[in-house]
Structures are given as C-alpha cells and as structure tokens.
Amino acid sequence: MPLLAIKNLSVSFLTSTGPFMAVNGIDITVDAREVLAIVGESGSGKSVSMLAVMGLLPDSATVKADSMVFDGIDLLRLEPKERRRIIGRDVAMIFQEPMASLNPCFTVGFQIEEVLRVHMNMDRSQRRKRAIELLTAVGIPDPADRLKSYPHQMSGGQCQRVMIAIAIACNPKLLIADEPTTALDVTIQKQILDLLVGLQQEHGMGMIMITHNMGVVAETADRVVVQYKGRKMEEADVLSLFENPQSNYTKALLAALPENATGDRLPTVGDYQMEVEDSTAVKTPPLEAPL
Numbered sequence: 001m002p003l004l005a006i007k008n009l010s011v012s013f014l015t016s017t018g019p020f021m022a023v024n025g026i027d028i029t030v031d032a033r034e035v036l037a038i039v040g041e042s043g044s045g046k047s048v049s050m051l052a053v054m055g056l057l058p059d060s061a062t063v064k065a066d067s068m069v070f071d072g073i074d075l076l077r078l079e080p081k082e083r084r085r086i087i088g089r090d091v092a093m094i095f096q097e098p099m100a101s102l103n104p105c106f107t108v109g110f111q112i113e114e115v116l117r118v119h120m121n122m123d124r125s126q127r128r129k130r131a132i133e134l135l136t137a138v139g140i141p142d143p144a145d146r147l148k149s150y151p152h153q154m155s156g157g158q159c160q161r162v163m164i165a166i167a168i169a170c171n172p173k174l175l176i177a178d179e180p181t182t183a184l185d186v187t188i189q190k191q192i193l194d195l196l197v198g199l200q201q202e203h204g205m206g207m208i209m210i211t212h213n214m215g216v217v218a219e220t221a222d223r224v225v226v227q228y229k230g231r232k233m234e235e236a237d238v239l240s241l242f243e244n245p246q247s248n249y250t251k252a253l254l255a256a257l258p259e260n261a262t263g264d265r266l267p268t269v270g271d272y273q274m275e276v277e278d279s280t281a282v283k284t285p286p287l288e289a290p291l
C-alpha cells in the first residue's frame with residue numbers, strides 16, 4: 001500500500017475573471033522510503049497540489065479528489081481537527097524561502113521547541129535536548145548556542161537547515177520539500193539536497209521533492225511526475241525518464257538543460273509548441289534542436 005495515494009485531484013481558484021483551474025485531475029502516489037519528484041515549469045500546479053494535501057490553500061480554492069489516502073486514512077473524510085493533527089505530525093513540508101518561513105520575532109530554539117510542545121507533548125528539558133539533537137542532525141555547529149539565535153543572525157543555508165530540523169522534529173512519515181534549494185546560493189544547494197536525502201534514508205521517510213530543476217530530479221528522485229499546466233504529462237522512474245522520455249514536454253525540459261544544448265542558443269520549452277488537450281495528449285513537436 002502506498003504511503004500517499006491521491007486520485008483525481010483538482011484545484012480551482014475563484015478569481016476576479018472567473019474560476020481558474022490550477023490542478024486538473026492528477027493522480028499521485030508515493031511509497032514509504034521513496035523519493036518522488038514533481039517537476040514542471042513555474043505555474044504548473046506543483047505547489048498547489050501539495051498545499052491541497054496539507055490543507056493549506058486559501059478559502060478561494062476548491063479542492064476536489066476521489067480520494068486522498070495517507071497511511072491508510074482518507075484525509076478527505078476526516079474532521080478538520082483530526083486532519084490537522086495527522087498532517088502536523090506525520091506529514092511535514094518545507095518551503096522555498098527559509099527566511100520567510102521562520103518567524104523573525106522568535107529564536108530558532110523557541111520555534112523548534114514549539115513544534116515539539118504542540119505535537120510531541122514533551123516537557124521543557126526534553127524539548128531542549130531534542131532541539132539540540134535536531135540542530136546537530138542538520139549540521140549546525142554549536143547547537144546549544146545557536147538555539148538562542150534569531151533567524152536574521154543566521155545565513156540562508158542555516159535557516160533552511162533550521163526549517164529542515166523543524167520539519168523532521170516529529171519524525172514525519174512523509175516530507176514534502178517545495179523547491180527547498182531555489183532561494184539558496186549555488187554552493188549551498190548541493191549541501192542541502194545531500195542533507196535532505198541523507199535524512200530521508202536515515203529516517204526511512206517518504207519524500208516528495210517539488211522542483212523545476214531536472215538536475216535536482218537526477219540527484220534525488222527514485223520516480224518522477226512531470227506536470228504541465230495543472231496536468232500530469234508523464235510518470236516514470238528516474239532513469240527511464242532521462243533515457244527515454246515519452247512526452248514532448250519532458251523532452252523539452254531535458255533539451256533545455258545547458259549540457260544538452262546543441263546550437264547557438266538554449267532551446268526553450270516554447271520551442272516545442274506545447275499543446276495540452278487532455279492529460280495524455282501533447283501534439284507531436286518538431287524535435288530537432290533549434291539552430
């Protein structure tokens with residue numbers, strides 16, 4: 001049984017110009033201990049799909065799905081309070097902007113301990129001990145001292161490490177990482193990816209890695225879902241996707257990698273004249289790389 005199985009997820013937003021369909025009939029599964037990457041360009045509905053699982057979308061969103069089963073329980077059939085209890089403890093999410101995700105008014109120690117207080121029912125000394133353990137696990141030196149730091153006293157990479165510490169604080173079964181390295185310096189990105197994959201393996205978590213970066217997919221994923229304009233274009237294990245992509249959109253994403261450039265300029269996804277008619281049909285594109 002998969003850890004998470006979503007069937008036929010759709011999300012639409014009420015906007016001033018009428019309803020806007022951000023996610024359109026997507027199925028997603030991830031197994032325990034598996035890393036699933038959801039890849040696609042900006043606006044393809046990657047974040048919205050996962051925010052729907054977390055129950056974090058605004059009131060203007062309408063979420064529909066046939067089922068959304070996590071660890072054997074259909075989240076759609078739970079009372080909001082019960083759903084929040086499961087989601088906060090067993091499913092954790094980290095976001096692109098670590099500085100924006102942490103509260104600037106509280107020390108990182110307070111913010112880590114708050115999660116432990118709410119979800120793990122630990123007393124003060126247990127929380128402090130666990131917070132030090134967590135900062136050690138995410139590679140922050142002098143953890144006992146750093147607990148007293150405010151987010152602005154730490155670098156972007158360190159803040160992302162703190163966010164990861166908060167995310168794994170309750171030993172979640174599933175970790176959703178939404179573009180966790182995009183806002184970071186290139187030299188730090190690899191360290192954070194390695195940290196995430198290391199923790200995923202050590203703790204046996206399932207992980208969903210949302211990214212627009214095929215390099216990140218290659219580094220981290222076992223399996224990949226490719227999304228475009230709210231629809232699933234392709235799903236494959238990572239090797240098959242890179243060696244034998246089926247959809248033209250995936251081919252376009254791969255062709256746009258700098259190492260695959262063949263002409264004077266990089267091809268763009270637009271060069272492949274994407275036309276989405278239904279979740280599987282994409283018109284045959286001109287596949288030669290542009291000159």
Ligand SMILES: Nc1ncnc2c1ncn2[C@@H]1O[C@H](COP(=O)(O)OP(=O)(O)OP(=O)(O)O)[C@@H](O)[C@H]1O
Pocket residue numbers: 013015020022040041042043044045046047048049058060179212
């Ligand atoms: N609250 C909202 N109201 C209206 N439209 C929204 C809202 N949130 C997201 N959208 C739209 O839904 C679509 C999908 O957004 P989403 O953030 O999931 O894209 P994404 O693939 O994760 O891209 P990115 O990597 O840029 O975050 C976008 O067109 C976005 O503008």
